[in-house]
Amino acid sequence: MLKRLFISFLLILLLSMTIVYGESVIGYTNISNICINENSSYSSKVVDTLKINTPVQILEENNEWCKIQTEEGKIGWIEKYFLNLPANKYVINNTNYKINIRKGPSTIYGSVGQLLPNEKLKYIDTYHSWHIIQYNGNQYYIASWLTDIISEGTKKIYLLYNNINIREDISLNSTIIGKGNKYDSFYVYGEKNGWLKIKLNDGQFGFIASWLTSYDINYYFEGNNGYKRTTTDLNLRIDPSHKGKQVATISKNSNLKIISSENGWDKVITENGQIGWCNNGYLISILPLSNKKILLDPGHGGYDPGSISYSGKYEKNVNLDVAYKLKENLEALGATVYMTRTNDTYIRNSARGRMADNLGVDILLSIHHNSLGNNKSDYFGLSTYYNTINYKNPRYGYDLAESIYLNATTLNGVYRDGIFDRNYEVLRETNTPAALIEIGFMSNPQEEMNVHSDSFQYEIVQKISDGIIDYFR
Ligand SMILES: [Zn+2]
Structure with missing residues (x-):
């Protein structure tokens, strides 16, 4: 009895524990377009809405909620379930000489200091094959190929x-x-x-x-429980009960993303990013990409192999493998999917762009794998591209490139290489919103191996699909 009392006392102590962080802890949002609230309750005022994969500083942790600060300085609360909190990582100099800490992700940027052999600094992220680190209270860059990422085995x-x-x-x-x-x-x-x-x-x-x-x-981890539509005007509540305090009213025919279900109630996120519970007797299942037409373009083909990898593999083949997997995934989500090529044939890039217009598709996505030549095999990362020439609304291509990039880089082991405006023919010679993805570097022996594995391809096409769903939301 005493022991049980002690355990319940301990439990209460644990449940009411508030963790306040001294040094900066960065978390990333793991769901698209989510509101942050003024207090740790969904019925409190909405402070801001964040995209997926947005870094936030964790100020305090309280039960199931985290108090966070955005890069713009806004402070609010977000349920911990919607944050990825990676391990505390450090970058350690693995060479026998001093290496430069720079202002930007290239050797053209000036140095602000040096890291001695075996010395370490706090790791923040990776961009353009450079690690972003904390040094003298600021964020700087250090070459990834001269360093290792280590963590202390506490997460x-x-x-x-x-x-x-x-x-x-x-x-x-x-x-x-x-x-x-x-x-x-x-x-x-x-x-x-x-x-x-x-x-x-x-x-x-x-x-x-x-x-x-x-x-x-x-x-x-648990993610994707599908999508539903309201069949009537409906209350969104903080608990799965009619007595639960009201968060908002959702109008008939609104599309909701389902987070979890319990006793006839669904926990949902609205298109405005508000979270709460709905009586699911008034919801019907939908496919998020029904009525959407998508043209996938596996880059290169025929006499054009694209990049040739570190070990001699052709880019045109891996592009086609990924396109087939993505097609299957998008069709399961309700989309009608076309491909510019279904086998090893050559098609001019301008013809690929015009194919999108002729088919009347909603979007065009060109699939590629990057290369810098085997003398620059240190470079790695995922990038997306858009083009601002020729579009009635130049934002279209950007929005697609951005939502795919943000979703794809949530995958552990996929590093940020950037979103770029480029004058690529396939993106330029079309009036359809179009983006291009470079999934990884074929010239990097490690990334070449990763992008060719079935398990990696399966994961990345799911993330690309999530990005496409976000774009249409
Ligand atoms: Zn290519």
């Missing part, structure tokens, strides 16, 4: 699927030393080339493909 990752291989080294060809299943968790000790260094139960270290993991059991 766990969870596996997204069953039967995942744990390997001896960072390679899909390396010896399998263990297996893991969904919900299994391991402490993280480092990160390299899209792989995580984890500690197994027997104390030895292993490596796991990070695109098959999540840092938290949250919306990113």
Whole structure:
């Protein structure tokens, strides 16, 4: 009895615990277009709305909620379930000499200081193959190829699927030393080339493909419970009950994203980003891309191989593999999908752009894999492109490029390379909103291997699909 009392006392203590952070902890939103509230309640005033994958500083953690500050300085609360909170990571100099800390992600930028061998700095993110680090209270850049990312083994990752291989080294060809299943968790000790260094139960270290993991059991981990439409005007409430305080009224025929379900109630997010519970007797299931027509363009083909990878593989083939997987995924979401080529044939880029206009599709997405030549094999990352010439509304291409980029870079092990305005023929020679994606660098031996794996392709096409759904929302 005493023991039970003590345990309940401990539980109460734990539940009411507020964690206030001294040093800056960065989290990322894991759902599109989400409101932040003035207090830790959905019935409180909306302070701001954030896109998916927006970095926020965590100021305080209280039960299921986090107090956050946006990059614009706005402060509010967000449910922890909608944040990814990666491990605290550090960048360590792995060379025997001093390396420069720079103002930007290139050697053309001036140096503000140097990192000595084996010294470390707090890691923030990776952009353009440069690590963003904290130095003297500011954010600067350091070359990723001269450094390693390490963490202290204080944060766990969870596996997204069953039967995942744990390997001896960072390679899909390396010896399998263990297996893991969904919900299994391991402490993280480092990160390299899209792989995580984890500690197994027997104390030895292993490596796991990070695109098959999540840092938290949250919306990113459990995600996607489909979409529904209201059949009448409906109240959105803070609890799954008619007695729950009202958050908002949703009008008939509104589209909702379903987060979870309980006793005839659905927890939903509205198109305005408000979250609450709806009586699901008044909701019908819908496919988010029904009535949408999409043209997918697997880049290159025929006598044009595109990039030739570090190990000699042709870009035109991997582009086609990914396009087929993406087509299947988008069709399951209700879209009608066309392809500029379905086999190894050459088509001029201008003809691909005009095909979109002739078919009357809603969007065109061109699929590519990047390369800088094997003498620049250190570069990696995912980028998207748009073109501002020829469009009635130049924002169209940008919005598509941005929503795909933000969703795709939520995948662990996919690094940010940027969103760029480029005069590419396939994007220019069309009146259809169009974007191009470079999924990874074929000239980087590690990324070449990752992008050719079935499991990576399966994950990335889901994220691209989420980006396309966001664009239409
Ligand atoms: Zn290409």
